[in-house]
Amino acid sequence: MLSLGSGGGKSTKPSFVSYVTLEDMKIKEKEEGLRSKHPYLLPGEVVFCSANHVLKYTQEDASQRGVYGTLLCTNFKIAFISGESASQETAPPFRNKLLSENDIPLTCVDHIYGVSDEKKKLIIGGQVKSKYPSKLIIQCKDLRVFHFSLTYAKEEEAKKIFQGIVHHSLEPKSLKCVFAFSYCETASPSQASRKSSLTLMFETKEDWSMELGRTKGNCKVSSANEDYAISEKLPQFFVVPFAVSDDDILRFLGKGIPFWCWSHHSGCALFKMACLPTIQEDGISQKYMHRMLDAVTQDQLCPVKIEDLSSCLPALQDLQLSYNKFKQLFLIDSTTEFWVSDMKWFSSLENSGWLEIIRQCLMKAVEIVDYLESAHTSVLIVEEHCSDLCCVLSSLVQIMLDPYYRTRSGFQSLIQKEWVAGGHSFLDRCNHLYQKEKEAPAPVFLLFLECVWQLLQQHAPAFQFSETYLTVLSDSINIPLFSTFLFNSQHHRDTAMKPGHPEAQRSPLNFPSVWDWSLQFDCKAQSLFTNPLYVEKPIQDKALRKTSHQKHQRQLSLPNTLSKPSPRKGFFKEETDNLKKIFLGKRISKWLNPTESSKELYESWQRKPLDYQGLLLPYLDGPAVRVWMQRYLRWVPEAQIFGGGSITTVNRVLELASEIQDLQKEVERRSCRMNSSIEWKQVYSGPPLSARLSSFPFTTTHAWSFKPAIPSSIRQGLGSVSSLADKEDDDSQGSGVL
């Protein structure tokens, strides 16, 4: 009704014409006003300002089609409530409970552009303006782009909403203003305190001992930092080698201690360590370092290798720069620009350098895996604060080596262990508060998810979670509600969640964790997080594996049977080396030169049949590292395949799996002999997914009808179509003369 111009397929003029008078709209608004505004608000959410008759463009080209509605700015989000959507559309199958389709959390806003008089201008917070632009372009951190026109709104409202949006989303604010605080004060505690039981949060001593026990780690849990006595950066509990005493930990306030991350079944382990402050007198710190290294090696009975990340991986600023360049490739405003950029696509992709950074991280991780897996050497990752790229690498190494971390609960535990407890400064890196003087923001966590995605797309059956899960997780970073991503360290969180004033009589706030997915998605939508093709660990093997692990544990000093070279291996290896040396001698490649050793790892790994429950290595050559299409292209209507994409295959698998489930139930009902046999995971059941688009869970079908079928200069050419008839006129006249 209120959408204009979109209904008529025969619309001849590509300009917007309003056929509804202002009076009509007012009536409409009165009818809907009460109903439409409030159901959208979450507990604790307050509307700051709103404007009616805002036009949201549904297509960002000359035709200017759009939907009218109300634009709201609350303390949580910028929301657009369209006048018609509620009645027309049924709920999409994959809906975020917190946010509807047109909502932008304030922390998700990346850039805002104002367009006035055909000029596009970046809007920077802090500049109070009396004028407001006629068109507002909001780019989000999850790469959505919204175009709002304020032309038809009342002047006062428009001014207010513009200033409100700019103020609340682009200007520095204090942590207390973040929506999570007001949400948790009002939300019912039972809702917030629910925890997913399988995910280890690594907040208690028990969690750490459980993890130590699972990996047969030969270390101890230290509670020296209980109540943050030593350092505010460190978690309350952490794991260190036996030889590290509490005094050692106290010495440099938590710097220079090897923190245990994970133990390989051969007995060697992965550690990470923050650099010592450099001002120390050499003698003391050197002696100290030696002691720490000894502590690492003596306990583990194996040599240690130190990896200093500052020398081999890009700096955080480069990361941010490169990601910004990369992001621009997907934030192209108009369709035509997209086609133009086509031709240079690959080189501009390469120029951004983002894929190269991903490759470098994976490469480094493979190197570390090589030390652990084939040389049985412990690895100590050293970084300045040991909370950025250090987290990326240690988590990647663990995912590659340990199948547990490829399950959903394992993956979540890993993030808790390495990132949350490891003290990654989520708040600073995501720059949710827009505090400019703070450390540079950098998409470190996103880089990690990108690396995991590369692994996932290369070895899909090895992961229990799906690509969609990763995409949703990357979106959740920008929802200012979850304790997981809101703080710089555990201490930061604990102090922030304490009641601010002594007179506040309530118990400490309990922020929801992001792992409580039911807060965002219902069960049906959550079933899309699991990979239906996951190859699970065979059950009988479990007992066998356990014993074999214990065996390895006891024969620490003996050579591992796995790594024992087969009699032919040497012969084979030498030859391939020759060939590559000769043929590829002139090649200057990073993965051949510094990682000679990991090449052998690759070769021996490739010689074995692929075991999805075993070691997993990424392919790193040029064509293997790819763009995470689902995340980056899901909002681009031009990049959506109608009725295609890999989602159709997944769909088919789900269908078959649910059919098997049904049959199995039937079989089990009929004969009790089979009751112990196979039980299938609960996969997506219910009506078949209506996956019409390749970007399935994220965009519903509304955009496709505007998709240009012909991706060429036609669109520009058609601008002059009205003159075609005239041209023909001329032509026929010309021939008439002839």
Added chain:
Amino acid sequence: MLTGSKTSFKIKQLVPDFKDKTLNFSNTALRSRETSDFKCLPGERVLQRTQPVRKPRAGRGSSLTGALLCTTFRVAFVPEEGVAKTEDRDSVPVFLGEHDVALASIERVVAVSPSRWKVLSARSSLRFHPEELVLFCRDLQVLRFHFEKSSAESAEITSAIARVYQPSVPASLSSFQRSALGSVEVKQYLSNRGADPQMNWFEGLQDWERELARTGATAWRVSSVNDRFEMATSLPKFNVVPQRILDTELKRTFAHFTEGRIPRWCWHHPEGSDLLRAASFQSNIYHEKHDARNLEALLFGRHPQCVIVEVGEDMPPPSEIQAAHSRLRALCLGDIPASLSVSDEKWLSSLEASRWLDHVRSCLRRSAEVSCLLAEGDLAVVLQEAEDRDLNCVVSSLVQIMSDPHCRTLPGFQNLVQKEWVSAGFRFLHRNNYTRDRDKEESPVFLLFLDCVWQLLQQFPSHFEITEVFLLTLHDRAHLPLYSTFLFNCQRERGRNTQHLSQSYTPVNGWQELVNGGLAPGSGGPSFPPVWDWALHCTPERRDSFRNPSNTPLSPGAVPNGNSETPPSRELSDCSGSGPGLVLLFSKGSLGPAPHLLPWRNAGGAASGWKNHRRAPSRDGLSRLERALKGQPLGPRGPLLPLLLGPCLRVWRGCYLRGALQTQVPPPVSSHLHVDFLASEVERLRGRLALAKGLDRHGNCKRAESRGTNQKPRQETTNHNFLFAGNRGTGCSPERRYTQTPTRGQKHPKLPP
């Protein structure tokens, strides 16, 4: 010829014993002469043999150990452990085993020792004992063999291969063909191969009529005016033309087109449009009045409008396709003499610089545009290219793949290639350049087409019955000069070659009576089998993976069915009237009126009769077409429109990168294997259920019946879900394939290594 060495043994060719050879032409008979575990073809000789040799497996797993043989036909590798498996003789393909490579597809032989390497040719001598032998093939495969001991033996087999492979000498090509196909047994065997009933060869009259009936085209007929190739040598004998043109009228039109390639019907869209293809107009010819009328009729069919699509415009010429392909090849393979490997950081920009994906994109784009035009209905879309023998083949077949679900099935795809490439006269021989004497004309147009199909396949995985394995196999076989499909430039050459041979190598309906009086088999050169006879050169496992079980089957309505769906011809009266139809030119991505396009309309005399040129429907029609191009929703049954954005076009890794030394080639993506597994699980559970039911009733004879009743409620859904159950046809039954169901402990699909 070759002097056998002392260390290796040589098998003398035995004279075929005709008395023993009964008329039993089974595989076993053909492969009777075997050397221990290796079975030669009757015309083949083993030149060298060495053992043990190790062949690293493609993908993963340890290498295979076995014997390496060099014969007059191929380089064969016989794995030791594989012998037991091939007991079932019928499963062994006649020509090439899974580990064999035909001599003709080898491009370069390289010997490698720890310290040096050498590219070998027939004349070069090998002065060291190689440890490894690397065969670079023309189909972008790289085969590597490691010798256990680098001895004189390894040097001998290496130089033996180098001596015989020689692709550049035409004589070696024919000797290669003779050794594979020349023997009497093979000829007889081939002539007795049964026809695939699903194949449409597009050689006889009935074949075309079948296609007309299938697509529901009514206003067209098959003309045999070119029966003796008198009108156009490169055209097939039978061509489909509008019904209202008489043969006598038709004869006069050939001269107006380059090489006499008149507009011919290709395909009928269920909405009413027709796709035609033609060569360019001959310019220096006088157009008589009634000629012009016939020409118009030929172009328009029964439609009021005709859109001429300049296919060659903005598209790469064949020479550029060849250049791009060799750049891509160098990038992917890192050609040895050039040693131009690209580092991973620069991979993407080098890929862009090869421009191969640009060409893929332009082909797909042009085809998508034409598909949209066709979907509009009531148009004649004429694809026009200078010679109508290169890009027209690509575009017309891509259009049909996008628009016609039938062309995405295995038989449909084969028929399509037969129709738009083989019978339409694509110059396979010159473009493939088997003899290496036509370097200027060599151009991988067909491979470009396969790449385009692959792009469609990866964007719409559930719309195709054919799989990547099928495309890859076809890609590889196109490099092999063994098949009638790829060895000739047009139907005339193909027919001439086979006419004096066995008449029945092509199981065509209308063929036998035309070529009766052929000579007895055994005389003359070899007769070539069509590439579509997959049982000859592919293992059953490979053939099984040609079909994708997860494909959504064609619902009956989706197949264009002429009987039910031909829309009433809307403006039939309009076009059969006196005035000329509207001619539109599709150029630079937009439509425009182009009255000057038809040369006869410019000629003063002819045009004078039609003064009232511009008529009402023109503007109407134009806007309708514009809408089609603007991308109004075409609905779920519209054509598959591929995305052509930078990130959406990919490198066909499975094809171009499988031989690359510097890349770590991952195992082939095998999601369809999972689906296979799941489907087999369903079958197994069904069986159990049926069994359980039978037990419940204490009646052993009731099993079948109970199964039937049990399945009733689910029948509708499953029947079209499980395509393979009904469609798996000749390959092998699902029961046989899934005998090794997984053990109970295994919960989830486990991939075969």
